[in-house]
Amino acid sequence: MQLYQISDLLLDIAFFLYVLSSVVFIVAMTGKNWAGRDPKQHEMRFGRIAYWMAVVGFVAQTGYVITRWVAGGHSPTSNMFEFMAFFDYCIILAYLIIYRIYKMTVIGAFVLPLGVIMLAYSYVFPKEITPLIPSLQSYWLHIHVTTAALGEGILAVGFAAGLMYLILTIPQKVATKSTRWLEVVLAVVLMLVGFILMESTFARMDQRTVFELTEQVTTPTGQVAPAKVEYTMPAIVAPANAKLIQEGPMSPWFTAPEWMEGKDAARKLNTMIWSVLSGLVLYGVLRLIFRKRLAAAIQPSLEGIDPELVDEISYRAISIGYPVFTLGALIFAMIWAHEAWGRFWGWDPKEVWALIVWLFYSAYLHLRLSRGWIGAKSAWMSVIGFVIILITLVVVNLVIAGLHSYAGV
Amino acid sequence: MDQRKCECGHTNPVGTLLCESCGKPLEVDLTDKAAFPDMRYEGMARRSQTYTTTIVDRIWNTFSSVKVAIWIIVVILVASGVGTIFPQQQYIPVPVPTELDVERFYTDTYGVLGTIFYQLGFHNMYSSWWFVLLLVLLGASLIICSLDRVIPLYKALSKPRLNQHKSFLKGQKLYAEAKQPEDRSAEEILAQSAEALKKKGYYLFQTDRALLAEKGRFSRWGPYVNHIGLILFLIGVLMRSLPGFHLDEYVWVREGETVPIPETPYYVKNLSFKVEYYSEDEMVEKLDLKGGAIAKNYQTDAILYLNRNADTPGAKPDLVEVQSGPIIVNHPMKHEDIYLYQSGYQEMKLGALNFTLIDLKNGDKEVGAIKLDLYNPSEEMQVAEGMKVRILDYFPDFAMGKDGKPITQTNLPKNPMFALEIIDERDAINEKLVYLQGSILTQKDNPRYGLKIEMPDLVDISGLNVRTDKALPLIFFGSFVFMVGVSMGFFWQHRRIWVQLQEGNVLIAGHTNKNWFGLRKEVQGMVEQTNLSVTLEDKTKA
Numbered sequence A: 001m002q003l004y005q006i007s008d009l010l011l012d013i014a015f016f017l018y019v020l021s022s023v024v025f026i027v028a029m030t031g032k033n034w035a036g037r038d039p040k041q042h043e044m045r046f047g048r049i050a051y052w053m054a055v056v057g058f059v060a061q062t063g064y065v066i067t068r069w070v071a072g073g074h075s076p077t078s079n080m081f082e083f084m085a086f087f088d089y090c091i092i093l094a095y096l097i098i099y100r101i102y103k104m105t106v107i108g109a110f111v112l113p114l115g116v117i118m119l120a121y122s123y124v125f126p127k128e129i130t131p132l133i134p135s136l137q138s139y140w141l142h143i144h145v146t147t148a149a150l151g152e153g154i155l156a157v158g159f160a161a162g163l164m165y166l167i168l169t170i171p172q173k174v175a176t177k178s179t180r181w182l183e184v185v186l187a188v189v190l191m192l193v194g195f196i197l198m199e200s201t202f203a204r205m206d207q208r209t210v211f212e213l214t215e216q217v218t219t220p221t222g223q224v225a226p227a228k229v230e231y232t233m234p235a236i237v238a239p240a241n242a243k244l245i246q247e248g249p250m251s252p253w254f255t256a257p258e259w260m261e262g263k264d265a266a267r268k269l270n271t272m273i274w275s276v277l278s279g280l281v282l283y284g285v286l287r288l289i290f291r292k293r294l295a296a297a298i299q300p301s302l303e304g305i306d307p308e309l310v311d312e313i314s315y316r317a318i319s320i321g322y323p324v325f326t327l328g329a330l331i332f333a334m335i336w337a338h339e340a341w342g343r344f345w346g347w348d349p350k351e352v353w354a355l356i357v358w359l360f361y362s363a364y365l366h367l368r369l370s371r372g373w374i375g376a377k378s379a380w381m382s383v384i385g386f387v388i389i390l391i392t393l394v395v396v397n398l399v400i401a402g403l404h405s406y407a408g409v
Numbered sequence B: 001m002d003q004r005k006c007e008c009g010h011t012n013p014v015g016t017l018l019c020e021s022c023g024k025p026l027e028v029d030l031t032d033k034a035a036f037p038d039m040r041y042e043g044m045a046r047r048s049q050t051y052t053t054t055i056v057d058r059i060w061n062t063f064s065s066v067k068v069a070i071w072i073i074v075v076i077l078v079a080s081g082v083g084t085i086f087p088q089q090q091y092i093p094v095p096v097p098t099e100l101d102v103e104r105f106y107t108d109t110y111g112v113l114g115t116i117f118y119q120l121g122f123h124n125m126y127s128s129w130w131f132v133l134l135l136v137l138l139g140a141s142l143i144i145c146s147l148d149r150v151i152p153l154y155k156a157l158s159k160p161r162l163n164q165h166k167s168f169l170k171g172q173k174l175y176a177e178a179k180q181p182e183d184r185s186a187e188e189i190l191a192q193s194a195e196a197l198k199k200k201g202y203y204l205f206q207t208d209r210a211l212l213a214e215k216g217r218f219s220r221w222g223p224y225v226n227h228i229g230l231i232l233f234l235i236g237v238l239m240r241s242l243p244g245f246h247l248d249e250y251v252w253v254r255e256g257e258t259v260p261i262p263e264t265p266y267y268v269k270n271l272s273f274k275v276e277y278y279s280e281d282e283m284v285e286k287l288d289l290k291g292g293a294i295a296k297n298y299q300t301d302a303i304l305y306l307n308r309n310a311d312t313p314g315a316k317p318d319l320v321e322v323q324s325g326p327i328i329v330n331h332p333m334k335h336e337d338i339y340l341y342q343s344g345y346q347e348m349k350l351g352a353l354n355f356t357l358i359d360l361k362n363g364d365k366e367v368g369a370i371k372l373d374l375y376n377p378s379e380e381m382q383v384a385e386g387m388k389v390r391i392l393d394y395f396p397d398f399a400m401g402k403d404g405k406p407i408t409q410t411n412l413p414k415n416p417m418f419a420l421e422i423i424d425e426r427d428a429i430n431e432k433l434v435y436l437q438g439s440i441l442t443q444k445d446n447p448r449y450g451l452k453i454e455m456p457d458l459v460d461i462s463g464l465n466v467r468t469d470k471a472l473p474l475i476f477f478g479s480f481v482f483m484v485g486v487s488m489g490f491f492w493q494h495r496r497i498w499v500q501l502q503e504g505n506v507l508i509a510g511h512t513n514k515n516w517f518g519l520r521k522e523v524q525g526m527v528e529q530t531n532l533s534v535t536l537e538d539k540t541k542a
């Protein structure tokens, strides 16, 4: 067995353990009201088991990082798959650090599922180890990307705690603006889950839909040919001015508007439609099962938790994540940009979005410290902040192309 | 200055929230706990709260307001985001030589929204006057808000008040009260508390009835240090637009060529350029590259020269070598504050055309070789004894102009056209011919001399970006100061714990700017170690 295969295996083990740990965390939370149990003890016992599963998973993932680093000769942060897997690694690491400080296990019931989603998301991208192209051959790649990912991972824990705070404290007796927005947040999380489910199922089924565009491209071998677009998911939306050359499982319902540029624009739109639909279906099914708002369904299992402590954990995570993020995503980034391109800042979309994340959290800190925004307001901001991070990591890479975008899906 | 008198007899400056002497809140209804004054500066007066009448005061107050600061930050944030909806002009993927092409690009590519984006000037947003103005406003706000608060903070921190008024202690988020145990004296209780807190690293201030334990005071300076870092950073950014601070030039250099770097006394020579690709056995896993290859290295071996005659206009360049070596992506060549970056290349471009001159009337006898350098052609060449070739006309990138005359579209030899004169001095023959797109057109129908086309010289051209950024040290120093400040403020917290004996009661209060969890744990620890039967009250949960 080759080293890179060992590394793949270790990552699979970590993934499996994170899933298990999430399940046990949820049992720790929901099971405490089961008949004949002492709630405190139940939560302690299962919480501890789940925590240790997460620790072992983390150790396995550390093994993955090291073996992949050795096998590839560079830090596993050079393409979208590696980056998302590393981001997940940082989320788990941040959770373990926060746990060491606050000894609050149940935060894991929010962080670990988040970790599972992120890791599953990374599996959607091509996994091969590729050699580094010249622009990535710098030790700043390791320093900048790992630090930035760590900062984002810690901020993600701030988000998980913020979300937990909202579910815990927003009154669910009557529908309000807050309950509605909270359902929207949960539905968006389910859309991410939906995307991962759809993508991995259809990738396995291998029923591709292929379109030929009028646009001509030069193939790597030097011939000029019409561009082709391959969908793994069934086509709901076809590219504008395209010819269907391989039928998929269904025929498209409509074509993408012409202003959507780029040969993959329609495919991305198609993927997005599927994610939204599947997320909504998941949400609908869960609502039918629980017969109440999802947040209202989760709320009772959080009973007995001190909201103020959760609020503080969210804030603490953000106030630790903020300096790390600044250092990694802005300062190290500027140093590297100076070495590689001769300008420390170029207003490339990725750079701008890192700045936006930073400005947003700066606003958060000022609002919290100087204007007394604590509790719900601050929790909402931690949620929005994480959405901006996801935009930076995912949307900017995949939709707005720039100097930084990793090739791939 | 208007003064305000506290019930303890002390007179405070206007704007003071807590009496400077006894710490009793002024002008606050004490039954309303939510309205307890902000503890950040211990109620010290700030300029912005003291003077509010003149225009200068108003401007000062606007900029020192955190609310305004947050608005500035949010506006910058939103504007920055809007600027990424479509690419900035500098990132347009196709050439747009004129302003009209720029406009057309946005309209054609992004439709109506693109047109609006262009019309609003968002395609050059980050250098627009209003965006720069926002950054200047942010800087002004940073400077003023820091000045406004630094003295009150200094006062608040340098005079830790020991004997706080009871209402002050009760106003703290962390507060507890208990009967004084009968078996212990005030001194004993204070000594025990002091002992417990000292172990946790607190500094102690004591009288016989009161104890103040404090730690992490320096962390309160964190925000000021980080704001100073930001100010330095912004000054650095604004300095770059001053003349001489910033240089950004691009030169294309052929292999073997030496070119001057504009705006500098330097010349650069390209010795050779190469591109390397990864071989299969360098890949960890087998990859399907669909016939392509992955680049491994782009490298120009270069020499940097200084022209010693740069200051004498019209003088011949006198070059001395100052630096030599490879220029690789991510590893620029550096000399003093000038950096040379490998940033583009064109492989296998025409460098020179090669011909053999043949004598058509003499059994196609080869007379000699002709090399026409496309970048720097010499006007006249000696081909053989008594045989010369003169260049009459050269168009590097030939096209027919509108008026029917030949023109060149660019300076690059993409489509070279030569008009040549062949001079045979011995036989007094003078023939003209033209080379264009791989064929030779002769003037005469039956010429004596002809040209055989040989393989042209192909060269690699390297694109080097030359930069200087004199503000960079300041910018990075500012960033460093920012990090120091943020670390001070976030990884340490300012904590204060008061223990007082008043009227047979032990009063305990605590304050921190962050991390109440940590503070509570320490106060709890102290309570346990001193065996006081108090339960810590949690105000916010009431």
Ligand code: HEM
Residues within 6 Å of the ligand: A359, A362, A365, A366, A369, A370, B040, B063, B064, B065, B066, B067, B069, B073, B138, B141, B142, B145, B146, B149, B153, B220, B223, B224, B226, B227, B230, B486, B489, B490
């Ligand atoms: C992008 C610009 C800015 C950044 C990144 C920034 C960053 C920070 C940070 C990290 C803190 C510490 C927060 C905490 O400890 O929780 C802070 C505190 C503070 N900032 Fe800013 N700041 C910025 C602009 C401003 C401006 C323009 C003002 C002007 C009103 C301002 C006023 C303050 C104040 C009053 C504090 C609290 C100081 C204290 O606790 O004594 N900030 N800032």
